[in-house]
Each structure stands twice: as structure tokens, then as C-alpha cells.
Amino acid sequence: MQPIIILVEPQLVENIGMTARAMMNCGLTDLRLVDPRDPWPLHEVMEERMLAASSGADDILKKAQVFATLEEAIADLNYVYATTGRTHDMINRILTPRAAVPEMVERIAADQKVGVLFGRERTGLVNDQIVLANAKITIPLNPEFASLNLAQAVLLIGYEWYQAKDATPDRQLHTGSSRPATREEYMGFYKRLEDELDKGGFFVAKEMRPIMVRSLQNMLQRAEMTEQEVRTWHGVISALIGIPKLRKGNTTP
Amino acid sequence: MQPIIILVEPQLVENIGMTARAMMNCGLTDLRLVDPRDPWPLHEVMEERMLAASSGADDILKKAQVFATLEEAIADLNYVYATTGRTHDMINRILTPRAAVPEMVERIAADQKVGVLFGRERTGLVNDQIVLANAKITIPLNPEFASLNLAQAVLLIGYEWYQAKDATPDRQLHTGSSRPATREEYMGFYKRLEDELDKGGFFVAKEMRPIMVRSLQNMLQRAEMTEQEVRTWHGVISALIGIPKLRKGNTTP
Numbered sequence: 001m002q003p004i005i006i007l008v009e010p011q012l013v014e015n016i017g018m019t020a021r022a023m024m025n026c027g028l029t030d031l032r033l034v035d036p037r038d039p040w041p042l043h044e045v046m047e048e049r050m051l052a053a054s055s056g057a058d059d060i061l062k063k064a065q066v067f068a069t070l071e072e073a074i075a076d077l078n079y080v081y082a083t084t085g086r087t088h089d090m091i092n093r094i095l096t097p098r099a100a101v102p103e104m105v106e107r108i109a110a111d112q113k114v115g116v117l118f119g120r121e122r123t124g125l126v127n128d129q130i131v132l133a134n135a136k137i138t139i140p141l142n143p144e145f146a147s148l149n150l151a152q153a154v155l156l157i158g159y160e161w162y163q164a165k166d167a168t169p170d171r172q173l174h175t176g177s178s179r180p181a182t183r184e185e186y187m188g189f190y191k192r193l194e195d196e197l198d199k200g201g202f203f204v205a206k207e208m209r210p211i212m213v214r215s216l217q218n219m220l221q222r223a224e225m226t227e228q229e230v231r232t233w234h235g236v237i238s239a240l241i242g243i244p245k246l247r248k249g250n251t252t253p
Numbered sequence: 254m255q256p257i258i259i260l261v262e263p264q265l266v267e268n269i270g271m272t273a274r275a276m277m278n279c280g281l282t283d284l285r286l287v288d289p290r291d292p293w294p295l296h297e298v299m300e301e302r303m304l305a306a307s308s309g310a311d312d313i314l315k316k317a318q319v320f321a322t323l324e325e326a327i328a329d330l331n332y333v334y335a336t337t338g339r340t341h342d343m344i345n346r347i348l349t350p351r352a353a354v355p356e357m358v359e360r361i362a363a364d365q366k367v368g369v370l371f372g373r374e375r376t377g378l379v380n381d382q383i384v385l386a387n388a389k390i391t392i393p394l395n396p397e398f399a400s401l402n403l404a405q406a407v408l409l410i411g412y413e414w415y416q417a418k419d420a421t422p423d424r425q426l427h428t429g430s431s432r433p434a435t436r437e438e439y440m441g442f443y444k445r446l447e448d449e450l451d452k453g454g455f456f457v458a459k460e461m462r463p464i465m466v467r468s469l470q471n472m473l474q475r476a477e478m479t480e481q482e483v484r485t486w487h488g489v490i491s492a493l494i495g496i497p498k499l500r501k502g503n504t505t506p
Binding site: 092141148155173175 | 278347348389409479
């Protein structure tokens, strides 16, 4: 179960299509339309424009439900959020999307049907519509330029929804087909590098040697090398000291 | 200081305009373009299309810097993030936007110049471009439909940026010109309600009375009434029990 996205009096079919795309990006599938400007089902030309704007999110549009009034569109819902950028002279709970979404997740887990209202382009939701909702969501954005495209408002709510459900680690090291190097592989490389630098006369001031070794090691640690990369850097040293690279299949030096 | 948004080889001037709008929504102002498809400065017709799509974010577009190569565009930066939806066969740090942004905030506070790369429409960034960045950002989205419009990718990074800097409380009760009711005002109202319900014969089963009173109180608590609303509900009771409403200025019953 998911929050139901409800567009109230959408004016442009392109925006309905782009909303479907944003929903699909975020794994949302349930779309309701209240009194869209263009009569439903759409004229073929209009439908094509909507589908083009959806970039392939056709399924959502085909399953979309259309209602004549907002009251009918939300009749079966247990909790309704109204998105709005303006501070109305109304008494209401105002949530950020980041606070509202965990609440939605809990409500839905408790088998509540939850909907989120988005007003028409330019005007947004009006007071008579907002009062039908249980709470308001206001997206914190630049107060001097807060007007969002309809599909972008849907995207930001959907994005928060997806993040709340998603288990992607915040940080990961993608190592391709290789694996992170072991301590032993690092140590072997440091030893080799140190030996060859000794031979090349790198450590002129003997008393500086420990500090210089440590700072080289420190830099290489930060790089989080893979096993493959350690081998590549062994090859780099070999090349720099004049050992010719082995041809594949030729294992004698 | 802010992260610099860098569009690499953008193909459509409308997307450049919509990117500027999304940036302005999020309080970002620095835009760089690398080798845009349409030569810069734009032909008048193209410029009009871009400005129309920006919905008033002209300033960002007028100040935008254009570079022939990605190398030149990032030469003065200390840390560069590459946004990408695909898992490349490359070894790299991958961050979510939510993890990357606090890092950006720290870097910028330490006077580093930070940039975020966005690839061209359809293809995104290619490996030769990604390797010029220090880390990758991948936005967790529906893996079966992850392709975002260029401006929407910028919006999501900008949104996280704005949230990290913004101090809007997660939850607030907007009470308009009134103030939340005091405990005394609540208690006075409960007492009145109870008295009038007694008179009206509401509490038929005496042993149920404490439970019923408690559940009425509990519901009213949840509503978080303002002082004005408590007065309104006193008026509701008065009307229901047949006390005519006082005209303004007429204080005698």
C-alpha cells in the first residue's frame, strides 16, 4: 500500500503525464484526478501529449481514477494531506515532507488509506479544499521563489516516500568485479615501495624517513584500493624501476 | 558559498531553463554549462525558449558560465561529485544525496569549492567524465524506472541542500491570529459540556459516565484547539441548548 496522489483540477495534460513519470520514479502507482480541465477520457490528441510527457509511465495513467469533486475523490480515505506553499490564515498542522512521510508509512502499515492533495497549477489548493484534509505539508524551499511545477512537487513527496522505504546504504564503495584489498596486500605494497624508494635515494634525510613513509601510507589508505589496484600499482613500480612488463602467458622474468 | 551545478553537454535549452528554476527553488545560484548543444550565446529564439522554461530564474541563466570542456569547467574546484543512475564498472565512492549533502556543507564551510556534475539527457555522464569526479552520487529511486528528467535530478540534489541549511521545524501548529488554548480554557469547556450533557440526559448509564467523559475529553485534546476555537465551541453548545446568540455590542443576555 502507498499514498494515493490526488491532483485537484489539473489544467495541463503535460503536467498529468509528468506527474505519472515522477510517481513511477518513486514507485508510486495510484493516481486520482479531480475535475481535470480537459474532459475525461481525453481526446486522442490530448492523450498523446499526456503520454509523451509521461516518458513511459502509461500504466499509472491508464489506471488513474477521475472524480467530479474532491469530496468524492477522498471519500474512502482515512487520512489526507494537503500540499501548499502558502501560509493560509487557517489553523492547521503543518508538516515538512520529511516529517509527514514517516507518519504516512505508519498509517499505511496500520491499514489506513492515505492521500496527498496537489492543487491546480498557479493557484495551488484553495482554503475550501485544504479544510477537507487532516494536515498540511509545506515543502521548505527558497521563500522568494517557492513556486514549484506540479510534477516537481509530486516528485519531492515521492522522493521522500521512496527514501523512507529504501534500504540503500548512505555510503558504499563500489569495487566492480574486484574486492577491497586486505591489510596484508597493502603492507606488501608499502614494503615494496619503501624498498624501491630506498634504492632510488628518495629518503635523503634519514630522520624524516618515518614521517615520509607514514604520510605516503596515509594517502594510500585513504584511496581504499582494491586487490586489483594494488597489483596495478606493483606494475607501476616495476615499470618505473625498469622491469619490463610480462607478456600474458609468459611467466618467466 | 554553495555547490556549483554543472550541466555537461546539455541538449535542450528548455532543460537548462528548468534547471535554473529548480536551482532557484532551492536557493542555488551558480550554474556552469559544458559544451551545450546549441552554441552560446544563444540565438534569440532559443534564448526565449530557455527563459520561458525558467519561469523567472533569469538571473541564474544570465550569470551562467559556459566552458568548452569538462576539464576547464572543474579546474578551480576542490571536490566534484558526479551524479549517475547507473552502476558503472568502475571503482568509486557512491553516496546517496542525503549522505553527500552534509559532506558538501562541511567542505564548503572549510572554504572548498564544490561542484556537482549532471550528464546529458538520455545518456547521463560517461565513464571518461565520471573519472574526473571525486565521488559519485546515485539517487535511490525505482530501479525499474530510474531515469529522471535533468531538471528533476538537479531539483532533488538542490532539495537536499536546502533541507540541510533550513531550520523549518518538522512539525508546527499554525494558529493564525489566535493562540493555543490554555488548560484552564479546556477545563472550563469540559465542565460546561459535561453540565449541559447531564441536563440533557446524555449519561443514561451512570457507571459509564467517567469513561464517556474521558473519551470526549481525549478527542478534544487531540484537536489542539486555539482560544478562539474554544470560544466558538462554547457558542455551539449555547446554540444547541437554545440560548440565542448575542449580537455584537449587546452584552446583556
